[in-house]
Amino acid sequence: MRGGGSAAGEGGAARVRLGPSEAIGAAVASALTMLRLRSLRTAQRRAEGVWHKEWPHVAVVTTASLPWLTGTSINPLLRAAYLAKRGHKVKLAVPFLPVEDQRVVYPGGVTFASPALQTAHVWEWLEQRAGLSAAALGGRLAIEFYPARYAEEFGSAIPMGDLTMLFDPETESDVCVLEEPEHLNWFHKGRAWCAAFKLVVGIVHTNYVEYAKTFKDGSRVRTASLYAINRAMCGSYCHKTIKLSDTIQALPRSVTANVHGVRDSFIDVGKAVAALGDDTSGAFSEAARAQGDGLGTGAYFIGKVLWAKGHRRLLDLLAHQKAVEPASPARVLVVGSGPDEAEVRAECTRLGLDSTVKFAPAMDHGSLKLRAFKVLVNPSRSDVICTTTAEALAMGKFVVCEEHPSNAFFAKHFPRNCLTYKDEAGFVRMLGFALANSPPPLTQEEQAVLSWESATDRFLAIAREDSGKMRYQPGILDSATRIVHQGAGAGRVGDLFRQAAGAGPASKQYMVRRKLAKGKGEKLTGMADPSVWFNLEPVAE
Secondary structure, three states: OOOOOOOOOOOOOOOOOOOHHHHHHHHHHHHHHHHHHHHHHHHHHHHHHHHHOOOOOEEEEOOOOOOOOOHHHHHHHHHHHHHHHHOOOEEEEEEEOOHHHHHHHOHHHOOOOOHHHHHHHHHHHHHHHHOOOOOOOOOOEEEEEEEEEEEOOOOEEEEOOOHHHHOOOOOOOOEEEEEOHHHHHOOOOOOOHHHHOOEEEEEEOEOHHHHHHHOOOOOHHHHHHHHHHHHHHHHHHOOEEEEOOOOOOOOOOEEEOOOOOEOHHHHHHHHHHHOOOOOOHHHHHHHHHHHOOOOOOEEEEEOOOOHHHOHHHHHHHHHHHHHHOOOOOOOEEEEOOOOOHHHHHHHHHHOOOOOOEEEEOOOOOOOHHHOOEEEEEEOOOOEOOOHHHHHHHHOOOEEEEEOOHHHHHHHHHOOOOEEEEOOHHHHHHHHHHHHHOOOOOOOHHHHHHHEHHHHHHHHHHHHHOOOOOHHHOOOHHHHHHHHHHHHHOOHHHHHHHHHHOOOHHHOOHHHHHHHHHHHHOOOOOOOOOHHHHOOOOOOOO
């Protein structure tokens, strides 16, 4: 048979003739696919080449700064310092809050009128507490502040403006470490991180989904929304994400590893305890004699006083212990300050624990006042991986904690000192054992696992592994999500979007940016001095 465009040639496959609109659609889809593949290959070559430099530049961006004593201020600072110690040039970006927000967040009423004053404070802490001065790091660590506001609903600092502008695209675009990538990008509007840097590694510190469950107005819808948003933020803005433990939800292109360490000062305390031999009780007795302020001895819990941090669970466990062992109720010191402190104290009274549970204000975990305590109790289920647990172990103490993914690293590497329980009966048993015995001294190998040197090794190994491989490139859905997300945050509509999403005082970024630009008489293209973002005089539109 001749003709018949629908008929196949002899022995051939059938052909389908497309109409004009279908042909155009197929051509556009093919072109978009080719462009996407070309973009992926370019990104792949950039990421593969980043480690060809002997010392790639590393940008570290985090959501908190000293003197706020929280994991997201201390751990990123130490990560940046130890990367600089290895030879990398590092820029650490941290939030600068207006004075009224500083009074809410920083302990002891400490405030800073300018980023320069706060920078000096950070360097002083780094030298005194970690033994790492600017000179010791060879001038390779730079600290830069970005403007931020404290959003009470989130209990977090929210960035103002485009943080990618902090980094020179010519000399500072190798590796970027986003500490809390979901948090940093909830309201991010600006250049895509994966376009601004050859390799972007996110490190997830906080189990925000678990926190959402503890909110008084929490709901399944809110928790599910946060789960989806966090997944989208990590997928859209990171090449790979490190989960510190498997308490964190499933995330795109993620690896689970503990890349945190503890300061050498904690390990030095543990070494001094280990030098006494198998019987370490003398070290804690000597510390008790030197304490001199009546804080007591035995067991303690340290952390910001929030129900979400585990105080609810702690009081319930201690009430159970007192009920089953009324002749010997455990005495525990609760160390810390926070917005839920009054409620926690009231609940302690209601449960009849006033005589055995005492409270002390926030203090550094390495304080001499806490050296007499040989048992840390950590009942938290919201921690991703608890820094205070690592610090207590490094100091040669027992830690009593729940058998939970957040404690898996410690249970695996420190089975003699990390005492885990599954239920209330197990808690009573483990706490009783810890209070009645001396903690075994850590071996040199165990001490090394906790160090920041080892943590830096683990981080670099993960950052380098398969960097640039296609499986670590954001996909089409990730790119589409980013475009929609950034579009929602643009212009006046973006301010409304941020306000509806709970950004609080950080909502009106477009308005503030316009006022700042008008005040300068020119278009604002950079981040500018963070302190000028606040308390601006009204400018006529």
